[in-house]
Amino acid sequence: MKSAFIASSTLLCVLLSAYALADDECSDPVSDWQPRETLRLQVEQQWGWSVQRIKVDDGCYQLNGADRRGNAIEARFAPASLRLRTLQIDFGDNGDARDYLASPVRE
Template sequence: MKSGFIASATLLSLLLSAYALADDDCSDPVSDWQPRETLRQQVERQYGWSVQRIKVDDGCYELKGLDRKGNAIEASYSPASLRLRTLEIHFRDDGDARDYLGSPLTE
């Protein structure tokens, strides 16, 4: 009985993990996508980021660059709405997360 419960719990955990991973993909129809250059201009104007590249990964725009203080950033955007989906910041030794707390990025 106990092994059946453990097997069921493990299977449920795997299914939920797979669902969570699948949710990371963007599913916007390609016909609705905005140009990458529009995203580049938006983040440079709005946040002062320096964009190094924008590529497509799992149906999303994946942006890599530097913020205005030289911290490395990786961000994922929905290609149709250009809505921020994920943001990863690799702070330099003198970097400070307070620059992002309470900013329009998190509101």
């Protein structure tokens, strides 16, 4: 019984890991991609980010820049919809994760 549980748990972990890794890549057809400049304008206007570079990585747009407070950002976007897929933030000394939470944090 215990070995069956361990085996099924291991299999589940492997399957979920494979799904998570596969999800990192974008698969939008190149003919549907929006221009990089559209993404640049979107993030500058909506979030106040400054964009240093936008490149293609694994079929996604990878954006490097900084947020309004100067925290370093690396974000990946689906090139057709310009939907945010992943976001990594290197918070500096004055960084505050509450800026990125969907709902306000109550203290």
